[in-house]
Amino acid sequence: MVDTENTAGFGAGAVVVLATMSPHDGPSDQAQYLYYSTDGGRTFTPHGTEPVLPNPGVRDFRDPKVIRDEERGRWVMTLAENDKVGFYHSADLKSWRYVSGFVKGGIGVLECPDLFRIRAADGTVKWVLGVSANGKGAGLPNTYAYWTGSFDGSAFTADATEPRWLDHGWDWYGAVTFEKRTANGTLDERARYAIGWLNNWDYAHITPTIDSDGLNGTDSIVREVTLKRAADGTYHLASRPVAALDRYVSRTVELGDLEVQGTRVLDYRGTAYELTCEITWDQLTGAGVQLRRSPDGVRHIDAGVYGDYAFLNRRPSVSPDQSGRWQESKSPFDPARRTVTLRILVDRTSVELFVDDGRYVHSSAVFPYLVDTGLALFTVDGRAVFRNTVIREFRV
Numbered sequence: 001m002v003d004t005e006n007t008a009g010f011g012a013g014a015v016v017v018l019a020t021m022s023p024h025d026g027p028s029d030q031a032q033y034l035y036y037s038t039d040g041g042r043t044f045t046p047h048g049t050e051p052v053l054p055n056p057g058v059r060d061f062r063d064p065k066v067i068r069d070e071e072r073g074r075w076v077m078t079l080a081e082n083d084k085v086g087f088y089h090s091a092d093l094k095s096w097r098y099v100s101g102f103v104k105g106g107i108g109v110l111e112c113p114d115l116f117r118i119r120a121a122d123g124t125v126k127w128v129l130g131v132s133a134n135g136k137g138a139g140l141p142n143t144y145a146y147w148t149g150s151f152d153g154s155a156f157t158a159d160a161t162e163p164r165w166l167d168h169g170w171d172w173y174g175a176v177t178f179e180k181r182t183a184n185g186t187l188d189e190r191a192r193y194a195i196g197w198l199n200n201w202d203y204a205h206i207t208p209t210i211d212s213d214g215l216n217g218t219d220s221i222v223r224e225v226t227l228k229r230a231a232d233g234t235y236h237l238a239s240r241p242v243a244a245l246d247r248y249v250s251r252t253v254e255l256g257d258l259e260v261q262g263t264r265v266l267d268y269r270g271t272a273y274e275l276t277c278e279i280t281w282d283q284l285t286g287a288g289v290q291l292r293r294s295p296d297g298v299r300h301i302d303a304g305v306y307g308d309y310a311f312l313n314r315r316p317s318v319s320p321d322q323s324g325r326w327q328e329s330k331s332p333f334d335p336a337r338r339t340v341t342l343r344i345l346v347d348r349t350s351v352e353l354f355v356d357d358g359r360y361v362h363s364s365a366v367f368p369y370l371v372d373t374g375l376a377l378f379t380v381d382g383r384a385v386f387r388n389t390v391i392r393e394f395r396v
Helices: 243-248
Strands: 014-021 031-037 062-069 074-081 084-090 097-103 111-119 125-132 144-151 156-158 173-181 187-198 223-229 235-241 249-265 273-281 286-293 301-306 309-313 328-332 339-346 350-355 360-365 374-394
Touching (some): 014 062, 062 111, 074 111, 097 156, 111 144, 111 173, 111 187, 111 223, 125 156, 125 173, 144 235, 187 360, 235 339, 235 350, 243 249, 249 286, 286 339, 301 339, 301 350, 309 350, 309 360, 328 360
Antiparallel strands (some): 014 031, 062 074, 074 084, 111 125, 125 144, 173 187, 187 223, 249 374, 273 339, 273 374, 286 374, 301 309, 309 328, 339 350, 350 360
16 A cells, blocks of 8 residues: 555655565464555565564464555554454554454355445445455355445445355456546546456366466456446446457457357357357347357357356366366346346456346356367357347457
8 A cells, every 4th residue: 555644654655565474384373564665666675574463373364455544544454364354453554453353154264355435326335345255165156255335444234144246257266456546546436446366276286278387377357346236226246347458459350140049150260359249039048159169169168148047168178177066157147038248258268258247257267279269159949149249359
């Protein structure tokens, strides 16, 4: 964080970092240490050799996220403490006091907590508490869980007990969000940016790399996150790829409206691109696209809807999941609507699916063969029209 008002005594505008360190390389001695920079973040100096927030004798005491509470003139830290997010206050970034905790069990060890304010288009303001969590054991994602609610400067009160998930795929972990600023530098509370680690602890160190070695995951496309009101009056976060992605478009292919019954292989080959379309139908079981399809049609990554869920399925291609259990991710879908919009980002080792203007997102690591560049549209038990189908290729 930038200490504009010199609360820590390192100088106005000093860049201050709190980082978790474990002197004995164990989860029971994780503690928070402070480093500061007076040259704009080019070099950092440790603030002594002792932690500013020592471990109280517990496992999993890490991942500080610090924000400035301007209203009350203090700093607020959120800290991951196993199944709890701890809240701490400080006036100077060097002395911290525990004030409350938010506990959520059943979704693994919580990591990388996040706390921010965001404003919906209707003017409603919500606080959002987020964590990276592993909900696979309960049939939930293992990505970024979040709650909307209120924050009084010391404690967070959630609107609902169970979290929502900012991504339903298998590989969007350790995500962080950061502020969006307007052209004149003021804070834009109507949106926030987010980026995640496209990997999974189940196979983080054994990802296949095909044409290179040493890859240990990559970053997702930066997303713009907004707060939206649902028909039932509840609020949720929606995501869309950051607009700056437009600068890297090298070619646009407009395919128009395409009628599909069964499988329709398109006369297109690509490696890194964005596909957008709206699928409409009268009656069918499922519809979607086959991405990075092999010449013989055996290997592909599928994205679309089936029955009452949207999905991203990497099983017919090469993926890092050697267990075979984490191949298809799902999110809710109402088939009575008979329409769905898809926006899909395809890259060399990833697919990111945005369903219905980012209401649900699925991100997964994939490792298709270099020759697998085909594209097909498909339906199951019926006919559909893929309207306004557009491909935007990116420079690679």
